[in-house]
Amino acid sequence: MKKKVLVFGSTGSVGKNSLEIIEQNKNKFEVIGICGNKNVNQLIKQVRKFRPKYVCLTDQDAACQLKKRTKIKFKLFSGKQGLGDFSSIKSDISIMAISGIDCLRPLLINIEKSKRIALANKEAIVVGAKFIFRKAKKYKTEIIPVDSEINAIFQLLKLTNFKQEDLEKIYITASGGSLLNYDKKSLSKVSAAEVLNHPTWKMGKRITIDSATLVNKGFEVVEAHNFFNISYEKIEILLHRQSLVHAMVKLNDQTCFSCLYPPNMKNPISFALSYPKRVKRAVSAKDKKKYSLSYQAVPYRKFPLLRIILEAAQRDDNSLVVLNACDEIAVDYFLRNKISFVQIEKILKKIFKIYPAKQVKSIKDVYFWDNWARKKTKEILGEK
Amino acid sequence: MKKKVLVFGSTGSVGKNSLEIIEQNKNKFEVIGICGNKNVNQLIKQVRKFRPKYVCLTDQDAACQLKKRTKIKFKLFSGKQGLGDFSSIKSDISIMAISGIDCLRPLLINIEKSKRIALANKEAIVVGAKFIFRKAKKYKTEIIPVDSEINAIFQLLKLTNFKQEDLEKIYITASGGSLLNYDKKSLSKVSAAEVLNHPTWKMGKRITIDSATLVNKGFEVVEAHNFFNISYEKIEILLHRQSLVHAMVKLNDQTCFSCLYPPNMKNPISFALSYPKRVKRAVSAKDKKKYSLSYQAVPYRKFPLLRIILEAAQRDDNSLVVLNACDEIAVDYFLRNKISFVQIEKILKKIFKIYPAKQVKSIKDVYFWDNWARKKTKEILGEK
Numbered sequence: 001m002k003k004k005v006l007v008f009g010s011t012g013s014v015g016k017n018s019l020e021i022i023e024q025n026k027n028k029f030e031v032i033g034i035c036g037n038k039n040v041n042q043l044i045k046q047v048r049k050f051r052p053k054y055v056c057l058t059d060q061d062a063a064c065q066l067k068k069r070t071k072i073k074f075k076l077f078s079g080k081q082g083l084g085d086f087s088s089i090k091s092d093i094s095i096m097a098i099s100g101i102d103c104l105r106p107l108l109i110n111i112e113k114s115k116r117i118a119l120a121n122k123e124a125i126v127v128g129a130k131f132i133f134r135k136a137k138k139y140k141t142e143i144i145p146v147d148s149e150i151n152a153i154f155q156l157l158k159l160t161n162f163k164q165e166d167l168e169k170i171y172i173t174a175s176g177g178s179l180l181n182y183d184k185k186s187l188s189k190v191s192a193a194e195v196l197n198h199p200t201w202k203m204g205k206r207i208t209i210d211s212a213t214l215v216n217k218g219f220e221v222v223e224a225h226n227f228f229n230i231s232y233e234k235i236e237i238l239l240h241r242q243s244l245v246h247a248m249v250k251l252n253d254q255t256c257f258s259c260l261y262p263p264n265m266k267n268p269i270s271f272a273l274s275y276p277k278r279v280k281r282a283v284s285a286k287d288k289k290k291y292s293l294s295y296q297a298v299p300y301r302k303f304p305l306l307r308i309i310l311e312a313a314q315r316d317d318n319s320l321v322v323l324n325a326c327d328e329i330a331v332d333y334f335l336r337n338k339i340s341f342v343q344i345e346k347i348l349k350k351i352f353k354i355y356p357a358k359q360v361k362s363i364k365d366v367y368f369w370d371n372w373a374r375k376k377t378k379e380i381l382g383e384k
Numbered sequence: 385m386k387k388k389v390l391v392f393g394s395t396g397s398v399g400k401n402s403l404e405i406i407e408q409n410k411n412k413f414e415v416i417g418i419c420g421n422k423n424v425n426q427l428i429k430q431v432r433k434f435r436p437k438y439v440c441l442t443d444q445d446a447a448c449q450l451k452k453r454t455k456i457k458f459k460l461f462s463g464k465q466g467l468g469d470f471s472s473i474k475s476d477i478s479i480m481a482i483s484g485i486d487c488l489r490p491l492l493i494n495i496e497k498s499k500r501i502a503l504a505n506k507e508a509i510v511v512g513a514k515f516i517f518r519k520a521k522k523y524k525t526e527i528i529p530v531d532s533e534i535n536a537i538f539q540l541l542k543l544t545n546f547k548q549e550d551l552e553k554i555y556i557t558a559s560g561g562s563l564l565n566y567d568k569k570s571l572s573k574v575s576a577a578e579v580l581n582h583p584t585w586k587m588g589k590r591i592t593i594d595s596a597t598l599v600n601k602g603f604e605v606v607e608a609h610n611f612f613n614i615s616y617e618k619i620e621i622l623l624h625r626q627s628l629v630h631a632m633v634k635l636n637d638q639t640c641f642s643c644l645y646p647p648n649m650k651n652p653i654s655f656a657l658s659y660p661k662r663v664k665r666a667v668s669a670k671d672k673k674k675y676s677l678s679y680q681a682v683p684y685r686k687f688p689l690l691r692i693i694l695e696a697a698q699r700d701d702n703s704l705v706v707l708n709a710c711d712e713i714a715v716d717y718f719l720r721n722k723i724s725f726v727q728i729e730k731i732l733k734k735i736f737k738i739y740p741a742k743q744v745k746s747i748k749d750v751y752f753w754d755n756w757a758r759k760k761t762k763e764i765l766g767e768k
Contacts, residue, residue, distance in 0.1 A: 104747075104750070126704050128744075131747045179725075188725070190725045195725060206712065210715065215689045221694060239680040240680075260641070260642065261639045267639055271639065280637060298623050303598040313609065314616055331594065340573070363515045
């Protein structure tokens, strides 16, 4: 059975990303309703592609235009009253991606009708968390956060068996926004275009401005507190320019777990749609680069022994036993100044060439080949 | 009941760290036996501190010396036969920290007698994984990897509900060792002291040399394959100089989870001892610095609005409703060139000062204060 999906705010950034994911997973999800504000052009495209039963435009004039410009049949809702009625439609999953406080009313209505809310709006939680969660509890509606940092915390806490009493800190990362390195003087003259030029995220306008003032980050702390019932002292913000790590959990034995994905909303949206399953996704070349953080690829050329060990590992014979013994002897010789460092490499290469490949069928075989390799290594290195 | 612990290789680096942790958690663990090679001085210290019932020295002469130098009573084992007998002692947890292939025999014997093996040795797995795991299964003995990378994978896989079919990659990190930036010419002349000078880890000699050749990393790939039954194609090595992230798991929706802790063995040892519980530990100032990775502290001074939001969050009144509405209006004004960027900050500060603090008891209150703040903000900004 396909899951029936309503998309609130379908013409915005999260809405469009959501529809893209649903399109790639047509066998799993069916768009039954979409709702926008007044972007008629975008909405017509979406109507053509997804043929939803229900369409809502909160702007009355835009709704009239839409009706005129297409012959496709759907039930049209418009205006504030229309949005309320649209919010009363039953669904398996509702993606709540209307921005600002305008999301609060449809959210509260739809909680009664939907099995799961994928919540991409943060203002509703900031101003009305207790009313939202109380109602969700009453109607047994699941609310999954789509906001990337909160989604990452959700993944870190809900997918793991961490115990509440082991939790020392929750870290939320902040890119610092577009103005982090501006001085006071430049700040006073900054243009909207400059502020909207976020270094890592492509998002709606208000959230991009809120990222520059970190108001957005403050809101996320409020979200984390309300979603997971974590005290404010346990929530900390870390500046992390790459926006690759979205959240981190520190347990009280000082072990940390972090959740990473490229800075676009497709990950948290597809998670919120498919949880507890996962939708397989390929990563774009552009995003792949962003994965770098402080990691690099291994320069295998520089470490020929690593290649040898990995090759040996896949041979399923006595080679690992032989190489381990040879390495132990060679390292010992090097430490005692009997051979140079580069000779370690040479002797392992040599042994790997000349050892007689045999199956290891018992622990006796392990000791036999260990012994053989020790002798052979010493022999080659000139000590019997 | 205290857990009875045997420490194999108690005078080595992992052994000493283990005893330190046990000392800090005397109420939970009791050392019943320690075993070293020939470091009599160190062993005497440990005997005095922990008063174990059983002591083993594999070097016969060292065993004689030990007997002469202390009056403390314990059962002494010595030589190869002695190690075998010592390995037959029953325990709740055995820490296996003998280095090299010498660990294999005591490990295989002790698997029959111990409930849990905290395995710090990797060579045994490299040469004899199938015999070890077969025996552990037969005797229902738990083997918990202490090797940091493998321990991190264990934590990432065993503490989570990731499904095998969702697993795309396991990443093991490599510091690159002490010689990563040496050219060929310098490599040919490198001294043992230079190779032993590892940039991030303090470890035994062989493993430090093996880290410079990356033989050690190859062995870890073999460990990961055998411990978690993961195919070699799914295991990848990443160069990560800081040795802070020890392993990372990538699911096929491109979400990654990484496990971090400072580069010392205390974390994985205390985990292996206390799992599934955790032993609370404070982190040293030195280690705290190392946590930095690509994160920085937030320069709160630069973001006064963040402070205001966080303060509002804890007031439990209508302040978040008011600030959210004010922010929405202010951002809109800025986007329409009606106010400058810095005025966003000013107006939020002002509203936060003048708003009448009230409890929010219903969703009606939310709308009331939202409306109030919008009007007030517009009034102050000069538009009614």
